[in-house]
Amino acid sequence: MSGASLKIRNLRRDFGDKRVLQDVDLDVAPGQFISLIGASGVGKSTLLKIIAGLDAPTSGSIRIGEPGEKPEVRMMFQEDRLLPWRSILGNVTIGTKGREAEGREMLAAVGLEGREDEFPSVLSGGQKQRAALARALLHKPDVLLLDEPFGALDALTRASMQQLLSKLLNEAPRTVVLVTHDVEEALLLSDRVIVMRSGRIALDLALEGSRPRARGDANLARLKEELVQSLLLDEGQTQPGVQEQVALRPLEAAE
Amino acid sequence: MSSVTETLPSSSLNSWQSRAGSQSFKAVFSRFIPWILPAILILAWHWAAATGVLDRNVLPGPVDVVNVAISLIQRGQLQHHLLVSLRRVAIGFSIGAAFGLGIGILVGLSSTARQVVDLTMQMIRTVPHLALVPLMIFWFGIGEEPRVLLVALGVVFSVYINTVSGIRSVDPKLIEMGRSYGLSEIQLIWSVILPGALQQILTGIRYALGVAWLTLVVAETIASREGLGFLVQDARELLRLDVIVLVIAIYAIAGWLADFLTRKLEARLLNWHPSYGEGARRS
Numbered sequence A: 001m002s003g004a005s006l007k008i009r010n011l012r013r014d015f016g017d018k019r020v021l022q023d024v025d026l027d028v029a030p031g032q033f034i035s036l037i038g039a040s041g042v043g044k045s046t047l048l049k050i051i052a053g054l055d056a057p058t059s060g061s062i063r064i065g066e067p068g069e070k071p072e073v074r075m076m077f078q079e080d081r082l083l084p085w086r087s088i089l090g091n092v093t094i095g096t097k098g099r100e101a102e103g104r105e106m107l108a109a110v111g112l113e114g115r116e117d118e119f120p121s122v123l124s125g126g127q128k129q130r131a132a133l134a135r136a137l138l139h140k141p142d143v144l145l146l147d148e149p150f151g152a153l154d155a156l157t158r159a160s161m162q163q164l165l166s167k168l169l170n171e172a173p174r175t176v177v178l179v180t181h182d183v184e185e186a187l188l189l190s191d192r193v194i195v196m197r198s199g200r201i202a203l204d205l206a207l208e209g210s211r212p213r214a215r216g217d218a219n220l221a222r223l224k225e226e227l228v229q230s231l232l233l234d235e236g237q238t239q240p241g242v243q244e245q246v247a248l249r250p251l252e253a254a255e
Numbered sequence B: 001m002s003s004v005t006e007t008l009p010s011s012s013l014n015s016w017q018s019r020a021g022s023q024s025f026k027a028v029f030s031r032f033i034p035w036i037l038p039a040i041l042i043l044a045w046h047w048a049a050a051t052g053v054l055d056r057n058v059l060p061g062p063v064d065v066v067n068v069a070i071s072l073i074q075r076g077q078l079q080h081h082l083l084v085s086l087r088r089v090a091i092g093f094s095i096g097a098a099f100g101l102g103i104g105i106l107v108g109l110s111s112t113a114r115q116v117v118d119l120t121m122q123m124i125r126t127v128p129h130l131a132l133v134p135l136m137i138f139w140f141g142i143g144e145e146p147r148v149l150l151v152a153l154g155v156v157f158s159v160y161i162n163t164v165s166g167i168r169s170v171d172p173k174l175i176e177m178g179r180s181y182g183l184s185e186i187q188l189i190w191s192v193i194l195p196g197a198l199q200q201i202l203t204g205i206r207y208a209l210g211v212a213w214l215t216l217v218v219a220e221t222i223a224s225r226e227g228l229g230f231l232v233q234d235a236r237e238l239l240r241l242d243v244i245v246l247v248i249a250i251y252a253i254a255g256w257l258a259d260f261l262t263r264k265l266e267a268r269l270l271n272w273h274p275s276y277g278e279g280a281r282r283s
Helices: A044-052 A088-092 A100-109 A125-138 A155-171 A183-189 A218-232 B002-051 B062-074 B077-109 B111-126 B129-140 B144-168 B172-180 B185-221 B228-237 B241-269 B277-282
Strands: A006-015 A018-028 A033-037 A059-064 A073-076 A143-147 A175-179 A192-197 A200-208 A245-247
Touching: A006 A044, A018 A044, A018 A200, A033 A044, A033 A183, A044 A059, A044 A073, A044 A143, A044 A175, A073 A125, A073 B172, A088 A100, A088 A125, A100 A125, A125 A155, A155 A183, A175 A183, A183 A218, A192 A218, A200 A218, B002 B062, B062 B077, B062 B241, B077 B111, B077 B144, B077 B185, B077 B228, B077 B241, B111 B144, B129 B144, B129 B185, B144 B185, B172 B185, B185 B228, B185 B241, B228 B241
Parallel strands: A033 A175, A033 A192, A073 A143, A143 A175, A200 A245
Antiparallel strands: A006 A018, A006 A059, A192 A200
C-alpha cells in the first residue's frame, strides 16, 4: 500500500469560546504529499493532531483510508521526543515487537549505523531527528504526519533532512501531511500547498512536477514570494492572485 | 634544523607521559580526598584520649570503642543486636516503601485517585510520626509491631510524595508520543511514565532510608530488649560510655552505607542520564 486517502468534511474544533478550526474540507489522495502553511495559531497543528487521533473534532467528520481498511498513522514532532532512558534502537522500535533487524536497517537508512546502542543524550539535534524519522518510518505508516519536524534544526542540517525525507519517500511512497512555517520547504517537498488563515483553508495550491524540486527554480522563487506576502496579509483582506496550478522544475532536471 | 625536529617529539612525548602519570595519580588521590577529614578527626580524637586532654568519663577514645566492639562481637552480642535492628529497618522500610510507591503511582496516574486520597495523605503527613509512639504502644504493646510500623510510617510519605511528583513531572509530550505510537496504557506506564519518574522516586527512597534509621533509634529506645537501641539504653544504665559511642558510630556507618548503596543503584538505573552513570563518573 502506498498510503491511505484522507477525507475531511466540515470539520470544526472549538477550545472553549475560541474557534480554532471551521469549515475545513480536505481530500488527500493516497501517496500525496501536502503541506499546511500559515501564521502561528491558525489551527495547522490542531488539524494535524485531529488527523493523528490525538485530538477530536467538535463537529464534522474525518476518514482515513477506505471503509474496512485500518490505516496506520504516525506522527513526527518538532522535538525529537526520544525516550532518554532507551537506546536509539529501543526508541526506534517502540510500539513494535521483534523488529530489531528492521530497526537496524532503518537506522542505517537515516545514516545512524553503529549508534544503535547509544542513548539519545549523546546525539546531536540533527541525529536525534534522524532517529525520530526512523522511528516514524519503521511503522510503515499509511499516513505520515510531520509537525514542523525540521523547524529546530540549522539550515544545513535541515536541507540534508529534507533530501533524506524525499529519498525515503520516493523509495516507499506514503501519504504525508507536513505542517511547516517554511514556505520554501513546503514548495520543495510537497504536491500541494494549503494555506490556512484563521481556522479555514484559504488557498489550495497544486504543484506540478516530481519532487523534490530544484531550489533555484524561477517559478518557485516567485511563488514563494507571493505566498509569503499572502501569509503576511491580515484577516479580511483580499487574496492576492496566486495561481492555483503551478508547474515547478524537479531536482533531477536542474542538475 | 634537523636536531630541533628530532628532539621535539621526544621531549613532547616525555611531557605527555608525565602528565598522564600525574593524572592517574590525581585520580587515585581524588578517591581518597573524602576520607582525609574523617581520618584526621579520628586521629585527633585518639590523640586527645591518649594524652588525657579528653576525659574517658566524658568521651572514650577510638581504641576503647574498638576494644568494646571486639569483646561484644566475641560474646555474640553486637551481631545479634545489629541483625535485629537491620531486620526491623528492612521490614519496616519494605512495607512503607511498597505502600508509598503503590499509592503514589495510583495517585500520580489517576486524577480521581488524587482527588480521593491526596488531601488525606497530606494531612496525615503533617503529623510527626514519632508523636504516634504512645499510641502505637497502647495499641500494639511493646513487641515488634509498633517498631516496624513506626519505621514504615516514617518511610511511606517521603516515597509517596516523590513518586507522585515524579510521575506528574513526566514530560506530557513523551506521553503523547507514546500514545501516537500505539502503546497500551500498561506499556505507557512501564516504558514511559515510570522510567521518567524514576529519578525522583529514587531521591524519595534515599531520603526515606535516612528517616527509617532515625525512626528506628527512637522506636528501639522504648522498652526494648533487643536491637541497637536496647544496647545503648542498657549501656546508659550501666554507665558504659564506650558502648554508647560504639552504637552511635554504627548508626553513622549504617546510614552512610545505605546512602552509598542507593547511589550505586541510582547510577545503575539512571545510566542513561547524563548526570549519572558512566559519563558522570568520567567527567
